[in-house]
Structure formats: structure tokens, C-alpha cells
Amino acid sequence: MKELFAHIKDARWVAQTIAESIREPLLVLDGKLKILFASPSFYRSFQMGTEDAKNRHLFALDGGAWNIPSLRLLLEQIIPERTVMEKFEVAHEFPRIGRRVFHLHARKGVYEDDARTAILLGFEDVTERRAGELERQLLQKQTDDLLLQKETLLAEMQHRIVNSLQIIASILMLKAGAVTSEETRQHLQDAHRRVMSVAAVQHLLHSSGRGDPIEIAPYLRKLCDSLAESMIGDYRQATLQVLADNGRVLSASAVSLGLIVTELVINALKYAFPKEKESASVIVRYEVDGMDWKLSVSDNGVGRPNGSGNAAKGGLGTSLVNALAHSLEAQVKTTSGPEGMSVSITHATFISRSPPAYSRHGRDQKAPSLSATA
Numbered sequence: 001m002k003e004l005f006a007h008i009k010d011a012r013w014v015a016q017t018i019a020e021s022i023r024e025p026l027l028v029l030d031g032k033l034k035i036l037f038a039s040p041s042f043y044r045s046f047q048m049g050t051e052d053a054k055n056r057h058l059f060a061l062d063g064g065a066w067n068i069p070s071l072r073l074l075l076e077q078i079i080p081e082r083t084v085m086e087k088f089e090v091a092h093e094f095p096r097i098g099r100r101v102f103h104l105h106a107r108k109g110v111y112e113d114d115a116r117t118a119i120l121l122g123f124e125d126v127t128e129r130r131a132g133e134l135e136r137q138l139l140q141k142q143t144d145d146l147l148l149q150k151e152t153l154l155a156e157m158q159h160r161i162v163n164s165l166q167i168i169a170s171i172l173m174l175k176a177g178a179v180t181s182e183e184t185r186q187h188l189q190d191a192h193r194r195v196m197s198v199a200a201v202q203h204l205l206h207s208s209g210r211g212d213p214i215e216i217a218p219y220l221r222k223l224c225d226s227l228a229e230s231m232i233g234d235y236r237q238a239t240l241q242v243l244a245d246n247g248r249v250l251s252a253s254a255v256s257l258g259l260i261v262t263e264l265v266i267n268a269l270k271y272a273f274p275k276e277k278e279s280a281s282v283i284v285r286y287e288v289d290g291m292d293w294k295l296s297v298s299d300n301g302v303g304r305p306n307g308s309g310n311a312a313k314g315g316l317g318t319s320l321v322n323a324l325a326h327s328l329e330a331q332v333k334t335t336s337g338p339e340g341m342s343v344s345i346t347h348a349t350f351i352s353r354s355p356p357a358y359s360r361h362g363r364d365q366k367a368p369s370l371s372a373t374a
């Protein structure tokens with residue numbers, strides 16, 4: 001008996017030492033939820049003394065303040081059924097320490113005679129963690145609200161820009177009809193087309209969603225469709241075709257590409273076919289190779305007298321194309337001959353390689369095109 005008593009004493013000492021060394025608050029309850037043992041960290045965390053807790057019923061602590069519905073649910077219903085429960089969250093206003101959020105870890109133990117039960121109840125304070133999560137949620141909501149306001153303002157500004165450009169274009173057309181000088185009329189009409197091209201680009205970007213990468217193939221098709229419609233009747237008949245690889249570009253790059261295409265297409269339709277040609281065509285190509293790309297506008301017209309080579313300094317249109325290409329870190333090359341003229345804008349290492357045979361999805365597949373009469 002002495003030896004058995006010594007073993008029991010040693011085991012109790014070890015258990016108590018372990019319980020006292022645990023940093024998180026710990027309670028040992030009997031089957032009726034009376035406190036058999038409370039760790040020192042429990043007394044410190046809840047600012048209690050030994051006389052406030054030991055041998056008291058858990059729900060009677062602090063004058064009944066611990067009679068928490070969620071805690072009662074855990075101990076009277078969940079634990080008898082499950083034996084173990086982890087991270088059971090309880091939020092409560094405690095009389096001595098204020099509002100706290102705890103994760104409760106409960107485990108039921110049964111003695112060998114099945115007549116007695118003990119419940120280990122651990123407390124993990126997650127108050128600061130929950131406060132941080134709530135703060136992050138609030139910040140995220142504020143960020144989302146600000147982004148929504150920004151998108152709304154950008155959409156409204158873009159809408160106003162398009163309207164203003166259309167008004168300017170209308171004024172230019174009125175002036176073109178009122179002047180007597182043919183040269184001045186041509187300049188005003190050119191200015192009208194450039195303003196309308198900017199308006200068309202802005203409208204397409206607005207339709208695609210501001211801030212998101214732009215799908216380049218449908219963007220170029222819609223733009224060229226708009227150009228073909230606006231120029232019907234102005235020039236001799238020609239087909240306008242778009243062949244474009246799949247890919248996305250930032251909205252700022254899409255603006256520059258759209259303006260380049262507009263300028264080159266207008267010039268091709270104006271100057272490539274001085275005489276009516278049954279098979280007249282203008283082709284817009286956009287090829288992608290990794291991070292590199294190549295944009296070209298070609299026609300089967302009369303070309304230009306100075307042959308081929310890099311684009312030389314010319315009028316306003318040439319200056320615009322060169323400036324826009326420079327902003328895209330691309331190079332401009334013009335090739336002209338008896339079979340027509342081609343202007344290409346090439347980005348980065350694509351310049352040093354011969355371009356592959358074009359296809360949108362593969363070498364042997366025919367790319368879809370947009371045709372219109374202009």
C-alpha cells in the first residue's frame with residue numbers, strides 16, 4: 001500500500017507540474033462541471049484568486065457571469081457525445097477582463113470504473129487575431145469601395161471624353177463644309193477622321209472594361225469594322241481584313257495600337273487605290289511570339305515612288321505613327337513596291353527573326369477575318 005500510495009503521489013505531482021507549466025489557461029472539471037483544478041495561467045488570465053474558482057461550479061463563477069449559452073452547449077451536449085472538441089469559439093464579456101474571444105479545447109476522460117468523469121478544458125485567447133481579421137476585412141471593404149468609386153468615375157470620365165470628341169468631330173465637319181479652299185477642306189476632314197478614331201478607341205476600351213487587359217483580336221476587329229463603316233462612300237471599294245493572334249494587352253498599349261491602326265488604314269484607303277481596282281484590299285495583322293509582337297497594315301495598291309525601307313519623315317500621319325511606336329518601344333518599317341505597301345511595327349526580339357507563317361491557332365489553320373466595303 002505504501003508503494004502504491006507513493007506511485008499515486010508521484011503521478012499526481014507529475015500531472016500537477018505539467019498542468020502548472022502550461023501557458024494557456026486550463027481547467028479540470030468533474031462530471032457535474034465543478035472545478036477540480038485550475039492552472040496558474042487560468043487565474044492570471046481571468047484575474048481570479050484560488051478561492052474564486054476551486055471547488056466551485058463553472059457556471060457559478062463571478063456571480064453566474066460564466067453561465068454562457070455557447071459554453072453550456074459545449075459542456076452539456078457536445079462533449080458527452082464527441083469526447084473531444086477543438087477550437088470551439090466563444091465570445092463573451094467577462095466581468096474582470098472585458099470582452100474576449102476564446103477557442104476552447106475540451107476532452108472528456110472516464111475512469112476505469114466508468115462511474116466518474118473528468119473534463120479537461122483549455123482556453124486559447126484569439127481576441128487580437130479576430131480583431132486583426134476584422135480590421136483587414138474592414139480595410140478590404142474600404143479598398144473595394146474606393147476601387148468601385150474609381151471605376152465609376154473613370155467610366156463617367158471616359159463617357160464624357162467620347163461625347164466631347166464627337167462634338168469636336170461634328171464641328172470639324174461643319175467647318176469643312178463651309179470653307180471654299182479644297183486644301184483646307186482636306187485638312188479638316190483629316191482632323192475629323194483622327195478625332196473620330198480617338199473616340200472609337202475610347203469607346204471600345206470603355207466597352208471592354210477599364211483597367212482589365214484588352215483582348216487584342218476582337219478589339220482590332222471592332223475598330224476596323226468601325227473604320228470601314230465610317231469610310232464607306234468616301235473612297236473606292238476595298239476589303240478590310242483583320243488577322244490577329246490571341247493575346248491581351250494593357251489598355252494604355254491598346255490605345256496606341258488602335259491609333260496606329262486607324263492612321264495606317266485611313267492612309268491606305270486614301271492613297272493606295274487612286275484608280276478603281278476590283279481586288280483592292282487592306283490587311284491588318286497582329287502576330288504574337290511570347291512577349292514580342294508585330295503589327296502590320298498592308299495593301300495591294302500602287303505603293304509609293306520612293307520604294308522600300310524604313311519610314312522616312314513625312315506628314316502628320318507618319319509623325320503620329322512614329323511617336324506611338326516609340327511609346328511602345330517598337331520599330332517602324334515601311335516596304336513599298338509594285339504590289340503594294342506594308343507598314344510594320346515590331347516590338348523587341350521579334351525584329352531579329354523571320355516571322356512564322358501566320359495562323360491564329362496553328363500553322364495550318366486559317367485565321368478568321370473581318371471584311372467590309374470601304
